[in-house]
Amino acid sequence: MTSKEMLKATLSTRKPHQCEWCPEPIKVGGPAMSRAYIWEGEFHHGYLHSECWDALRASNASEDGFALQEQPRGTAMDGYGDPLPAHA
């Protein structure tokens, strides 16, 4: 395992952020997940839409990695580009 999640919290954003999962921005005041994690030995911190967080959790991307901002909003894809079930 190369990833270790350290912290996550739901928050209302005070500044706009870029979602890590999808190409859409997170608007000011919007609900978002904040997470801090170790990836391949380096510390990272980022924001996700809450539905993108759900998609991330439904996939194994938090352990296998994913292309930043290249996922469809709120949807998890498998390695072949097919959508995964929302909750297995």
Ligand SMILES: [Zn+2]
């Ligand atoms: Zn998103």
